[in-house]
Each structure stands twice: as structure tokens, then as C-alpha cells.
Amino acid sequence: MIRRLPHVDRVGIEERAAVLGKRSIKTTAKQQGIRLAVSTVDLTTLEGADTAGKVRHLCAKAVCPAPTMPEVPSCAAVCVYPSLVGVARDALAGTGVKAASVATAFPSGQASLEVKLRDTEDAVAAGADEIDMVISREAFLAGDDHRVMEEIVRVKEACGDAHLKVIIETAELGSYDHVRHASMISMEAGADFIKTSTGKAASGATPGVVLVMLEAIRDYAERSGRAVGMKAAGGVSTSKAALHRLVLVKETLGDEWLTPDRFRFGASSLLNDLLMQYQKTQTGRYARPEDFSKE
């Protein structure tokens, strides 16, 4: 039944995404757009070399991205590995910024379901407000939709009150049809957000991929009445690219989706470009990268 989803035409979807990239976002629209983008950033560090110290620095940055420009809002969340989520939770306590953790044998997802569930439970127990899981691409590409779905359902149960973002890792799926299909499976299985990428694959939240997922969210909401969020992660590192993604959201799902409750950027270097571009709209001059702290 589910494999009879409507197809996606590659040329058509990329053309539409490109046209929306030509919207002219200037002056006040640019300022507001950048502020909105900052408020939706999941500031992320997912390195083997991450330490408690680095995570604390990142949390401070997420809470107050630009001390000299207080009108720039806090980010939405800080996203880390499960072992550091306790540090993030403590550093973010009382700030309104969420602690998010990747889980389920991130980024490959190549582990048993038991290990994935345990991974999720650990992160939740350590205080994660949000869990970013990966789907099993191994099962998806082998055609086993049932297993993909079942894993999401079980992980969702393990999340308890924590919000679940489901990463479909678009770069590994091979086609827009698969991107749409994986999005639908994830939403049917209970995802609160669907997310493009781990950030570890060759490409990420390209305009075409984002648009396909947004259209899937729109169709799912229409059918089920449930609003699922979108997280664009991987490859969005400039303000221009971020504003392009926001235009895609605005003109596909509407203004109701332009809030951190329903849209997120997963990013690390994007934040500083947003701050530089924001400052430029204030001062008329381009800032230097070293004007803003790296973390």
C-alpha cells in the first residue's frame, strides 16, 4: 500500500526549489529572517574529541549567541552525544534552551535494536529533552519498511516525554522517491520531527531534499491532522542558504511552521555566519569571523 506513494520528479522539484531561492530577502525581512533562523538552530557538536568543557562553552553560546546584540534570540537547543547530555542539561538549566542528544548508534545505525533502545534510554535518563535517532538505512534499502517503522515506534516509546527527531540520512537513500517514502514512514511511526542528515554523509539539506520532505509533512498533516516538524541539517552553513530554506518552509507549509517548535536547523558553523550577516544589517559593514567566538 505504502509503496504507491506519489512519485517525485527530480527536475520539477529542483526547479521549484531554485525558483524559491530567488526570493529577494532584504532590509527588515533579512533582519527578521536571520533572527528567526538563530532561534531555530540546534547548535551541534558531534566530535570524538568533544569534552565537558567544550559542551559548556557551546551551551553558553546557544543561550546568548551575541552578547552585544541582545535582540538576537537564543538558539533552540544544543545537540551532543549521549555521554555529554548531562553536562548540557546542567549548563542549560532554566534557560529555555533544550538539551538534545543523538542516539540509536548514531550515525550509522548499524546495531541491534536492543543496543539502540538502551542508547536512547541512557540519553533520556541523562536529561535529554530531545532525541535525534537515525533510521536503519540497511533495512530501508533492503526494502524492509516494516523493520524501519518498528524501530522508530520502539525508540519513540523509549523516549517517553522526550521529543523524537528521526534522521533519514537523505544522501544515502539514492532518490527523491526514497526521501519522500522514508519521510512518510517516519511520520506514520510517530516522529515529532523528521530530519535530513547526520551531518556525517556526503550531502545534507539540499533545497530539493528539504522541499520534498516539507511536501511530505504537508500531505501527512492534511491526511492525519498531526503537525510534524522539520529539521534541516548538513550543508547549511551560510545565511543565504538558511534564508532559502526558510522561504521553502514559508511557501510550502506556511507561517505556522516558522517557529522552533516546528522547524530547526542542525548546524555548527551556520550560527556565526548568521551573526555576521545580522551585524552587517545593523552597521552596514561586514564583520570579521574573529569578531564572534567560535563556541
Add this chain to the structure above:
Amino acid sequence: MTMPETRTRIVWDYAPAPESPDHVRLRDSYGLFIDGDFRDPVDGTRVPTLNPATEGPVAEVAFAGPGDLRRAVEAARRAQPAWAALSGLERGKYLFRIARLIQERARELAIVESMDGGKPVRESRDVDVPLAAAHFFYYAGWADKLSYGVGGRSVEPLGVAAQIVPWNFPLLMAAWKLAPALACGNTSVLKPAETTPLTALMLAEILQEAELPPGVVNIVPGLGAAGAALVRQPDIDKVAFTGSTAVGKDIQAALAGRGVPLTLELGGKSANIVFEDAALDQAVEGIVNGIFFNQGHVCCAGSRLLIQESVADTVIGKLWERMGRLRVGDPLDKNTDVGAINSREQLERIRSLVSAGEEEGAVRRTVDCELPERGWWFAPTIFTEVAPAHRIAVEEIFGPVVSVTTFRTQAEAIEKANNSTYGLAAGIWTDKGAKAFEVARALRAGVVWQNTYNHFDPTAAFGGYKESGFGREGGPAGLRPYLRVS
């Protein structure tokens, strides 16, 4: 340290992003471009040309009288032998130069096209002007290879061509006419449409800058009557007309028995066919592009939407939702999707056909969007439950109005699509390659698009079946109407 204020909702709207007309070098008044220079009309008039978005004048333009037309044809006649005697290589150089100058003045041309005609500047900037340049580039390349374009036979130019273009793509249609005519060694008298003469007159300035020999191209704006008089001039060798079917028939009658070859590119009521196996979201984009592009002022607009019944509700639902997101308004705003209706007269025509649709019992839905107070506007509109006999299913509306009918089988789709006096274009939306080719072969339409719509390219032939006209423009086929082949 002040902590950022976090959880207020940030509202995000696009700020107005108007193109500034400040740098546009527009004259207050334009004469007739005859024999290489702008000249006062001898028996014509001077009239203001209006901006459909404001109803205010943009510039004053001379309209040609009978004596002016005669002078223009004489100038073209005098210039023709020397132009034809130039080597193809040399003629090609002029065309390359014109193409490059169009690119250099692209921004100005786009703005003036939108001011004079009402189309969104996004379209004039991304479609009209670049395609106009592309046509000159394309036929510049053919100028020294003409006989290869007709299977190696020997060729001669026809002589003086009378060319009449419509108001929906003023500069682009001028390019479609002039580029092949000049490449083949003809000279031209071009009549732009009365409501949109400005970019053709800017093109005249470009021709001067390119040092095109005087008389090779003459540009004489005027009313429909001037066009009728032009095709009746005794000393012309070719007529090419793009416009309404009624005028096309009048021209054909006027030329009967005169041995003057004719190319007609006329109206249409093109079918856009959506099969149940199509990529539906992209089909919806194609429907929008097919009918709301240039406010539906497109001869090949996909104005008859045929949807397979099993997906009709889904597609109409998606289409209606998408129509609500179209940004209607100031043509000069870079974020505008649908601009102003070209003239008061055209607006009246759209209104009258739309009321006819309502009276005949089709179900009308019009997008509830804010329209500017001044200017001529029509909000995007869809008719469902349209019967094939309704006027809105038969007549060309030439506005942002789409009529939807359903079908059950492939055979029924073909039958309904072909059930028209017109045959200009068609669209097919399906994921199945074999089906697309099968249907395309069965359709009596000059252009058939698969999984896209309103895509134009200088290398592809464009033209109609039945009352949509005859002769082809674009591609090697576009050389043929301007050559005597022996």
C-alpha cells in the same frame, strides 16, 4: 550582560523588494524607427503608452499612419539587396552583436517590459530578456550555414518581411521574428503591439548601437489598423503574424492570391493532462506555471486542465492551496508571481468570459488576495465542473483562469484534448515514458511538453495545428519561412 529575550514569536514577511527604474534610460517620446533613425510621423499620431499597474503614462510613442508604413516598406526595400549580398558570416556578426547588447541592457529591458506590459519583473528578468538574447545568438550561428538547415539545397532570402507581434511577450516576440528573418538575408518592417511598444523601440536603439545598416529593420508601432494596412502594402514579400485567430484569418484573406508566404502563430486552448501516475506535486507546479505564468497572457497557456478522475480531488486540492500562495501585485517587486492585466480591454474580456462560465453553471473559485486600487488586476481563478460545451472550455480567455475537466482513461484524455478548434500546445504529466510518447503522438498540438510546461528554447520549433496557425518559429524549422529553397 543583557540576556536575549527568547520565546517571543518572530514574525517573518518579505519586505517590499521593488526594482528601481531610476537607471532606466527611457526617452519621454519615441518617433518611428525608419531607415536607421527615429523620425516624426508624417501622417501618424503621438499617444502615451500606459503602465497597467498604475494606469499612468510611461512614455509617449508615435503611431504610424499609412504614409509612414509606405516609407518604412520603401526603406526596407532599399536596404534589402545590400543586406542579402553580405556574406552569412557578416550578417551573423551583426546578430551576435545585437544579442550581446541585449544582454548588456538586460536589466533596463526587463524593467521597461514590466512597466509597459504589467508582467512580473522576475519573469521579464529570467525569461523574456534572456530568451530574446538567446534567439539572436542562435540564429546568428545559422546565418552562414543556411543551406545546411534545409538539407543542403540552395537558398535565397524572400525580400521584405512584414512582421506583427503581440503584447504578451513584446521583446521576445520581436526577437523570434527578427532573428531568423535577418539571418536569412531579409529586411523587416516590424509592428509592435499598441499597448507595449517600448522594448521594441529600445531594441531599435540597440540596433543603432550595433550599427546595423539603415533600413534593415524598421519599427513602426500602431493600432491594429496599422497592422492591417501593413500586410496590404503592395511591396512586401513575406508576412509573419503572432496574435489572435480572428486577425490571422483577416490577414490570410488579405493575402489570398498574392503569392506572399505567410506564417501565423495564433490562439490556443491548450490541454494540460494529468495522469494518475504523475508526480502530483510537480504536476501542480506545472499547472501553475502553465496558466498563471504572465497572468495567463500566453498563447500556449495550459488553460484546459484535464485530470484523471482518480486523482482529481487531490490535484484540485493541492492546486487551490498552491494558488493561495501566489503573490499578486506590483510587477516591479522581485517577489511578485502574478502581475497586472495588460490592458483595460483585456481585463473586460476576461471578466466577461468568467461571468459566462458562472452563468453556464461551472463552479468558480477565485483567490481572495488584496489587489492594488489602481491598475488592472484579476486574481487567479479556477473553474471546476466545466462541461466541454461551456464557453470557458472552448474559447481562449487569455487570463489567469483555468478550467478543469476530468477523464477516466487514456483514450478519453486524447479525445478530449483534441476536441478543440485550436492545437498549439499540450502538457502530459506521467511517470511512464511509454505512455508519454504514445499520448504525445496522438495529440494534435504543435508543442507537447512532458512533465513540464511553458518551457521555451530557441533550438525547438514552435507553432500550431488547426486554428492555432501554421509555419514554425525556432530551431532549423524557423529558417524555412524566410527562405526561398530551390
